Amino acid sequence: MKIKPFRNEKLTDFSKKANLDKQKQALNKVRKNLGKTYEIILGGKKIKTNSKIDSFNPSNKLEIVGSFYKGTKDLVDKAVEIAIRRFNEWKYVPPVERADYLFKAAAIARKRKFEINAWMVLEAGKNFAEADADTAEAIDFLEFYGREMIRYSQKQPITPVIGEINELVYIPLGVGVVVPPWNFPFAILVGMSSAAIVSGNTVVLKPSSDTPMMGKIFCEIMQEAGLPDGVLNFLPGSGSEVGDKLVSHSGVRFISFTGSMEVGIRINELAAKVQPGQIWLKRVIAEMGGKDSIIVDRETNISDAAKGVAASAFGFQGQKCSACSRAIVDQSVYKKFLEVLKMEVGKFKVGPAEQNYPMGPVVNQNAEKNILHYINIGRKEGKILIGGYKIGGNGYYIAPTVISDVKPGARISQEEIFGPVLSVIKSRNFNESIKIANNTKFGLTGAVYTSNRNKLEKAQKELFIGNLYFNRKCTGAMVGGHPFGGFNMSGTDSKAGGRDYLLLFMQGKLISEKILNK
Numbered sequence: 001m002k003i004k005p006f007r008n009e010k011l012t013d014f015s016k017k018a019n020l021d022k023q024k025q026a027l028n029k030v031r032k033n034l035g036k037t038y039e040i041i042l043g044g045k046k047i048k049t050n051s052k053i054d055s056f057n058p059s060n061k062l063e064i065v066g067s068f069y070k071g072t073k074d075l076v077d078k079a080v081e082i083a084i085r086r087f088n089e090w091k092y093v094p095p096v097e098r099a100d101y102l103f104k105a106a107a108i109a110r111k112r113k114f115e116i117n118a119w120m121v122l123e124a125g126k127n128f129a130e131a132d133a134d135t136a137e138a139i140d141f142l143e144f145y146g147r148e149m150i151r152y153s154q155k156q157p158i159t160p161v162i163g164e165i166n167e168l169v170y171i172p173l174g175v176g177v178v179v180p181p182w183n184f185p186f187a188i189l190v191g192m193s194s195a196a197i198v199s200g201n202t203v204v205l206k207p208s209s210d211t212p213m214m215g216k217i218f219c220e221i222m223q224e225a226g227l228p229d230g231v232l233n234f235l236p237g238s239g240s241e242v243g244d245k246l247v248s249h250s251g252v253r254f255i256s257f258t259g260s261m262e263v264g265i266r267i268n269e270l271a272a273k274v275q276p277g278q279i280w281l282k283r284v285i286a287e288m289g290g291k292d293s294i295i296v297d298r299e300t301n302i303s304d305a306a307k308g309v310a311a312s313a314f315g316f317q318g319q320k321c322s323a324c325s326r327a328i329v330d331q332s333v334y335k336k337f338l339e340v341l342k343m344e345v346g347k348f349k350v351g352p353a354e355q356n357y358p359m360g361p362v363v364n365q366n367a368e369k370n371i372l373h374y375i376n377i378g379r380k381e382g383k384i385l386i387g388g389y390k391i392g393g394n395g396y397y398i399a400p401t402v403i404s405d406v407k408p409g410a411r412i413s414q415e416e417i418f419g420p421v422l423s424v425i426k427s428r429n430f431n432e433s434i435k436i437a438n439n440t441k442f443g444l445t446g447a448v449y450t451s452n453r454n455k456l457e458k459a460q461k462e463l464f465i466g467n468l469y470f471n472r473k474c475t476g477a478m479v480g481g482h483p484f485g486g487f488n489m490s491g492t493d494s495k496a497g498g499r500d501y502l503l504l505f506m507q508g509k510l511i512s513e514k515i516l517n518k
């Protein structure tokens with residue numbers, strides 16, 4: 001069968017009433033299924049334990065989206081055992097066949113798009129467009145990695161050696177532990193799991209405790225696509241208990257993690273320790289936090305720059321690793337920029353995700369507390385330009401907050417806040433802006449607004465950032481077009497959604513045969 005070239009999934013246009021109505025209908029339908037209980041799934045078998053994790057609606061904090069039986073340390077052993085057994089068969093399934101499971105899964109997710117969006121609106125607090133972009137990205141990962149596996153399974157270019165027939169093939173690694181975050185609860189979970197699976201590995205998926213429903217939906221989809229039992233195992237559980245044990249397990253060959261720097265460092269340390277009986281060094285793919293900057297130069301359209309900064313800082317309440325959390329603005333346009341920015345940010349109304357407000361709640365009580373704490377630090381480190389307070393209601397609502405006159409080394413300019421808080425830093429000139437942008441331990445995304453080509457070239461050379469954008473916002477990476485991953489404490493620069501990504505889940509095997517003279 002001829003496979004069409006990869007194209008990004010179309011985003012739903014919610015300015016059309018028909019689409020808005022479909023999304024609302026899906027929400028009504030999903031609402032009827034809130035509060036149900038879901039089992040752990042190991043080797044296709046459903047398992048109950050003595051305790052549960054409840055996933056809540058952050059727009060309405062007492063509402064339970066779903067209850068999930070909680071994994072235990074014993075179940076970690078069982079999950080890894082099952083995954084090892086299944087690996088011995090799955091690794092020999094031809095790559096084209098493995099890819100086909102992903103293509104089938106993409107088709108199922110496409111059909112269920114409004115329903116998946118609805119669960120995400122309720123479980124993660126995304127508005128309709130943000131949820132839809134997340135689901136579309138998940139579909140993109142399935143379509144893209146399926147095609148990538150087929151590419152890697154074809155004849156690989158190597159230099160001919162006279163008298164030999166040589167071949168380089170890519171084989172899978174083994175059992176992988178997949179640990180996703182809650183902020184792209186479907187896209188990242190699907191991307192990391194499907195990349196591991198299509199490369200011929202088996203997976204133990206430990207979803208985020210804030211968004212386990214999205215993992216459950218992915219397992220349902222893969223089951224419907226016909227994936228053999230035990231290739232994808234679903235084990236909700238606490239990061240510190242189940243997560244630690246999984247990462248340390250001697251049977252695990254690799255860990256694919258996306259989340260905070262602190263947890264990433266811990267996983268890297270735990271995984272580095274060789275356990276009794278372990279005959280490999282574990283591979284760790286860790287994509288972590290960001291402290292992303294947008295440079296606003298004096299030679300730019302201030303209105304465009306302010307719109308780009310506001311969209312990058314406050315989309316999904318600033319809870320994106322790629323979110324702009326620092327605007328570094330040339331002193332000669334600083335005052336004007338603040339005026340326009342304040343106007344733009346004032347347009348972001350905050351309310352329940354289900355009512356499709358431009359901004360919804362932050363994910364949970366801890367996040368709310370942490371963000372408000374940073375806002376209080378910010379009061380001392382700068383001036384509140386707009387926002388700076390909690391908004392009433394049943395959810396974790398925080399006003400979009402801009403703090404101006406922040407010094408480059410201030411805490412709110414250095415530490416990841418992961419919420420709707422933007423620092424604005426004044427800079428003397430473009431050279432200084434570059435220095436400030438490079439002054440954190442992270443290096444994930446960033447943008448530069450300038451019409452000066454020489455300055456863009458300087459930025460291209462000197463900014464130490466994994467995903468660098470010019471004259472546009474710094475969020476919204478597209479699978480295929482913007483391979484994603486950052487430098488330094490932002491992670492291992494795995495470039496998810498790019499041509500190098502699947503290599504992280506495989507190892508190369510060279511076969512060389514001497515041609516015998518007959």
Ligand code: NAP
Pocket residue numbers: 179180181182183184188206207208209210237238239240242243244247258259260261263264266267287288289290320321322416418444484485486490491
């Ligand atoms: P997190 O707190 O680090 O959690 C991420 C995942 O790790 C969750 O599934 C969590 O499980 C699990 N976990 C926690 N402790 C663990 C342990 N000791 N061993 C194994 N697993 C453990 O991050 P988050 O709050 O979900 O996500 C937000 C962070 O992700 C931000 O820092 C953001 O910048 C980053 N992020 C980075 C990228 C990127 O591509 N660079 C993309 C998206 C997000 P529990 O939920 O059970 O604790």
